[in-house]
Amino acid sequence: MTTVSWSENGAPRTARWRSENGAPAPRDLVVITDDISADKALRLIRSGTGLLWRGDFHNARQLLRAIDRRLQKRESRTPPSADPGEVFLANRRARAHRAAILGGILIPLQPDHSIRLRRAPDARDACAHAYGPEGVGGDDDVGGETLVSLPELLGVISAYEWHRMGIEVAALGARIHPAHGVFAPTRDEYIDLVADAPWPRGVDQPVVWDIGTGTGVLAAVLARRGAREVVATDINPRAVRCAAENLDRLGLADRVRVAEADLWPADGGRADVVVCNPPWIPGRPTSALERGIYDPGSGVLNRFLGELAEHLTPRGEGWLILSDLAELIGLRAPDELTDRIVGAGLAVVGTHETTPRHPRAADDADPLHAARSRERTVLWRLSAGAS
Structure with a gap:
């Protein structure tokens, strides 16, 4: 199991890393809260730093959307090709690039799949459906938390709604x-x-x-x-x-x-x-x-x-x-x-x-x-x- 280490409040911390798509764990990790700007967050992610969110959950989603708007604006400056195959492949590359960047915002899950952030949804059933009922963390040597990217977590929640409603x-x-x-x-x-x-x-x-x-x-x-x-x-x-x-x-x-x-x-x-x-x-x-x-x-x-x-x-x-x-x-x-x-x-x-x-x-x-x-x-x- 891959682990991620960082320092928080002057103490060393460790957590599990989880990615359903096999994305690598970030090389470095910093703790961020609601006061970070989208431009600063984007610079940190591009440097290979993962952003561990400890602020309001809704604000994390706002940050995600703000970074995505910046990325799409930059993509729109590239003139489109006349070849439909190249347009398709270029769109695939752009989506993959955006996904890699947006995946740099990380959310901590507790062993029971709960999210201890302000205004966070109750994602326990959704995470149990995706990751298994036994939990995603648990051992004392990694602090009990598991880090997942915010886009993955939102996808897990959305998938569970499809599953629940049919x-x-x-x-x-x-x-x-x-x-x-x-x-x-x-x-x-x-x-x-x-x-x-x-x-x-x-x-x-x-x-x-x-x-x-x-x-x-x-x-x-x-x-x-x-x-x-x-x-x-x-x-x-x-x-x-x-x-x-x-x-x-x-x-x-x-x-x-x-x-x-x-x-x-x-x-x-x-x-x-x-x-x-x-x-x-x-x-x-x-x-x-x-x-x-x-x-x-x-x-x-x-x-x-x-x-x-x-x-x-x-x-x-x-x-x-x-x-x-x-x-x-x-x-x-x-x-x-x-x-x-x-x-x-x-x-x-x-x-x-x-x-x-x-x-x-x-x-x-x-x-x-x-x-x-x-x-x-x-x-x-x-x-x-x-x-």
């Missing part, structure tokens, strides 16, 4: 409750594609696999559609727990088996329908949530296509759900996906597509509006061999 899914007529670090089905157009696509010809009650199940939302839709058996897999233990809880809440636990696995169920076999909604952008994720969006070298996509045929029954189909945004911004060649499909010995039985309904698709202030306004999400129905 997300209404029209195709289910019910709510799905995402967990911290598990991609939430806020973009629901792909769910409708799975709900409406016909079963393979001659298969009435299929055995279905949901690869990369996340919250379990597609597994639930497939079970409700009448699948005889559904196996839902995910490599993320949090997703496995989240999916199992959602399916139990929906009364589907006896019809869906959730397993931790790297793509395919460990016990092998074949399925009549194999559904996969992989990350749709080639690139490196910078957080647990981004693993649902970014796929380094298209590794997950390539593995799914390359190994699909050996997991299908003779009449079986693989349902690949993928946005074409990567093609529209030049991160994937126009024919690359179809070439991979053919190269894997697969045939396209049919396609079903829809238009994304998320707010950014209609935001003409977005630098990528031209691409996002043309984005399509496609369900590719694939079979082994010639169709």
Whole structure:
């Protein structure tokens, strides 16, 4: 466990360091309160100094917003590129830079997840949900505190609200409750594609696999559609727990088996329908949530296509759900996906597509509006061999 040391009120102090995204602990640390200016805080963070907040919690959020405004103002001075791929990558770099800077404001958590700051929220349930019920600190040799960045803590609190309230899914007529670090089905157009696509010809009650199940939302839709058996897999233990809880809440636990696995169920076999909604952008994720969006070298996509045929029954189909945004911004060649499909010995039985309904698709202030306004999400129905 990484620890951070500093001096406070003339005494040496030590605390645990925690970062869900693997950010390194600050080299140096100073204690700050409400009287620090945003400019001074920014200079300290840029020098590699972490800022341990001991003031009013609301004022810490104000400081965070003030620093973010300064960073965005400086970014806006750079003329945008005409190339959509470069615009996308530049925005990614800018967001990563801002995240690294803003992560320099640190909040101390007590062993019971409480925050002993003025006007601090009660984040105990949220932190227990994200970090585990056993606490985040505790040993006397590190003073019992754990330091987390303010943006991470705010994310933990926000994620818990999503988890507590749930997300209404029209195709289910019910709510799905995402967990911290598990991609939430806020973009629901792909769910409708799975709900409406016909079963393979001659298969009435299929055995279905949901690869990369996340919250379990597609597994639930497939079970409700009448699948005889559904196996839902995910490599993320949090997703496995989240999916199992959602399916139990929906009364589907006896019809869906959730397993931790790297793509395919460990016990092998074949399925009549194999559904996969992989990350749709080639690139490196910078957080647990981004693993649902970014796929380094298209590794997950390539593995799914390359190994699909050996997991299908003779009449079986693989349902690949993928946005074409990567093609529209030049991160994937126009024919690359179809070439991979053919190269894997697969045939396209049919396609079903829809238009994304998320707010950014209609935001003409977005630098990528031209691409996002043309984005399509496609369900590719694939079979082994010639169709």
